[in-house]
Amino acid sequence: MREPAVRTRELSVWYGQSQALHSVSITVPRGTVYAVLGPSGCGKSTLLRAINKLVLLREGARVEGLVEVLGVDVYRDHSAEEALSRVGMVFQTPNPFPHLSIYDNVAIGPRLRGMAKGRELDKLVRWALEKAALWDEVKDRLKSPASSLSGGQQQRLCIARALATMPELLLMDEPTANLDPVNAAKIEELIKELSREVTIILVTHDAEQAKRLASTGVLLFMGRVVSEGPISSILSRSYSSIIQSLVASARRQ
Amino acid sequence: MRRSIDVIYLGVATATAIVIAIAAAIVLALSIESSGVLAREGLGFVLSPRWSPSEERYGFYGVALPLVGTLAVGVQATAIAIALSVAAVVYLHEYAPRRVREAIGIAMFAMAALPTVVFGMWGLSAVAPLVREAGLGSLCARGSPTGQSVFTAALVVGLMLTPYASSVVSAAYDAVPFTYVEALHSLGAMGFERARVLLGMVKRSIAAAALLSFGRAVGETTIVALTIGSAFNLPLCPFEPAHTVSSLIASQYGNAFLYPGLTSALSAAALLLLAASAATTALGARIARAAVARGGEA
Ligand SMILES: Nc1ncnc2c1ncn2[C@@H]1O[C@H](COP(=O)(O)OP(=O)(O)OP(=O)(O)O)[C@@H](O)[C@H]1O
Ligand SMILES: [Mg+2]
Numbered sequence: 001m002r003e004p005a006v007r008t009r010e011l012s013v014w015y016g017q018s019q020a021l022h023s024v025s026i027t028v029p030r031g032t033v034y035a036v037l038g039p040s041g042c043g044k045s046t047l048l049r050a051i052n053k054l055v056l057l058r059e060g061a062r063v064e065g066l067v068e069v070l071g072v073d074v075y076r077d078h079s080a081e082e083a084l085s086r087v088g089m090v091f092q093t094p095n096p097f098p099h100l101s102i103y104d105n106v107a108i109g110p111r112l113r114g115m116a117k118g119r120e121l122d123k124l125v126r127w128a129l130e131k132a133a134l135w136d137e138v139k140d141r142l143k144s145p146a147s148s149l150s151g152g153q154q155q156r157l158c159i160a161r162a163l164a165t166m167p168e169l170l171l172m173d174e175p176t177a178n179l180d181p182v183n184a185a186k187i188e189e190l191i192k193e194l195s196r197e198v199t200i201i202l203v204t205h206d207a208e209q210a211k212r213l214a215s216t217g218v219l220l221f222m223g224r225v226v227s228e229g230p231i232s233s234i235l236s237r238s239y240s241s242i243i244q245s246l247v248a249s250a251r252r253q
Numbered sequence: 254m255r256r257s258i259d260v261i262y263l264g265v266a267t268a269t270a271i272v273i274a275i276a277a278a279i280v281l282a283l284s285i286e287s288s289g290v291l292a293r294e295g296l297g298f299v300l301s302p303r304w305s306p307s308e309e310r311y312g313f314y315g316v317a318l319p320l321v322g323t324l325a326v327g328v329q330a331t332a333i334a335i336a337l338s339v340a341a342v343v344y345l346h347e348y349a350p351r352r353v354r355e356a357i358g359i360a361m362f363a364m365a366a367l368p369t370v371v372f373g374m375w376g377l378s379a380v381a382p383l384v385r386e387a388g389l390g391s392l393c394a395r396g397s398p399t400g401q402s403v404f405t406a407a408l409v410v411g412l413m414l415t416p417y418a419s420s421v422v423s424a425a426y427d428a429v430p431f432t433y434v435e436a437l438h439s440l441g442a443m444g445f446e447r448a449r450v451l452l453g454m455v456k457r458s459i460a461a462a463a464l465l466s467f468g469r470a471v472g473e474t475t476i477v478a479l480t481i482g483s484a485f486n487l488p489l490c491p492f493e494p495a496h497t498v499s500s501l502i503a504s505q506y507g508n509a510f511l512y513p514g515l516t517s518a519l520s521a522a523a524l525l526l527l528a529a530s531a532a533t534t535a536l537g538a539r540i541a542r543a544a545v546a547r548g549g550e551a
Contacts (some may be wrong), residue, residue, distance in 0.1 A: 129355075
């Protein structure tokens with residue numbers, strides 16, 4: 001067995017004085033969709049951003065504990081950058097670069113890495129757009145600005161943008177939260193397709209969505225792990241058992 | 254309470270009305286004053302390169318050469334100010350440690366507060382000799398022997414405008430929604446690469462900064478009068494002396510009473526300057542406002 005896609009041990013994150021994650025330890029197996037569940041403000045986005053170190057962009061943010069991504073300790077190893085270059089991210093609100101064309105939005109990652117040029121790049125862009133189920137809708141207007149797309153199309157463009165760098169791990173922060181049901185369903189379909197090839201960590205506060213898409217996951221509450229494991233089992237726990245495990249985890253610290 | 258608000262409102266409204274009335278009176282006075290020369294010269298006023306107040310009875314008044322000079326100084330100063338401010342914003346946001354950023358911020362603020370005559374004196378006493386010693390004048394056919402030239406003026410005006418331009422660009426750069434910064438990081442873009450995309454996102458604000466700078470460069474008088482070398486010359490080469498419309502007015506208005514048409518001609522020149530400066534500034538302000546209203550732009 002290869003090492004897990006992501007492994008955290010005793011991961012704590014602070015924004016200034018306030019602690020957003022408390023000793024979070026999770027293991028994300030390769031080749032699965034792993035759901036991060038929990039109510040608003042429980043630290044789901046923070047966990048995702050601690051995995052790819054985006055959290056350090058925030059003023060006053062501090063990280064403690066171990067985060068291993070694709071076998072690399074990303075806060076200590078020299079090869080962290082290389083490992084993180086194999087991680088893509090999709091955000092809660094679609095955020096394609098509005099001033100760039102559809103083509104350039106997808107090409108930006110490969111260009112930054114010097115992965116491809118000319119014809120090769122054209123092929124890669126097409127491949128990513130096909131993977132994101134957007135190619136047929138945009139193939140005749142690759143030069144139009146990304147801002148001319150609908151919200152659902154923009155989110156699929158963001159997925160294509162992430163895929164174009166050929167990631168092994170895709171972090172998705174509530175990718176359907178700002179979409180209508182039809183577009184949300186399209187994205188869900190896409191996640192199912194993609195999960196054959198990449199490991200996906202899917203943040204969602206929608207238990208039904210987690211059941212439809214993920215095999216395993218973690219339930220967070222107020223920055224702490226309530227339970228980790230198969231989706232059905234973490235979702236079936238009673239309210240009182242959740243409280244009990246929270247109290248226990250708070251005592252341990 | 255209500256009363257005092259009314260009083261404040263009345264005060265502000267009155268002050269505004271007075272300012273507008275004064276501006277209108279200036280425009281009116283300039284228009285009346287310039288009607289003489291405009292009636293005589295017609296389009297020749299802007300098209301003719303011949304400026305000679307002492308000739309014949311009334312003199313010849315064409316501002317084509319100073320107009321080209323104004324354009325040359327405006328374009329070069331704007332280019333210098335924009336290049337420096339974009340470089341400064343990228344350096345300060347992407348590379349500079351916090352301490353350096355704060356120090357440069359304070360320095361820029363102090364620079365913006367300096368009276369332009371200080372820049373002018375510095376230009377005359379330090380920059381012009383440097384241009385002369387560097388032998389830049391010899392690169393041009395009519396190169397300046399004193400170091401006072403279009404380039405000298407543009408460089409000093411450009412430096413004077415840099416804090417102003419970079420505050421516009423910097424505000425826009427800061428206002429780019431954080432989610433795009435995160436997206437860039439998730440794609441592995443750092444430093445210059447990140448800056449290039451972010452600059453692309455604020456290009457409207459850069460355009461606005463350029464127009465606002467150009468508007469001010471065109472109207473700038475003290476610095477230019479001291480550093481451009483005051484000569485009627487078509488400044489096709491940057492190291493030659495020339496005139497701008499404002500340096501022409503500054504250097505000749507004091508003696509205007511000696512020649513029958515000169516006051517009228519300088520008034521017309523001032524009107525031209527006012528119109529050009531107002532137009533570019535208004536356009537720049539409009540683009541800047543539109544850019545801010547759009548948030549991170551598009
Ligand atoms: N930049 C920040 N500065 C200070 N506190 C922050 C910052 N970002 C998040 N927090 C706090 O950290 C905690 C976790 O936030 P996070 O965004 O990770 O929650 P979330 O589970 O993703 O919530 P949501 O479902 O609403 O997206 C919250 O209490 C939040 O207020
Ligand atoms: Mg969140």
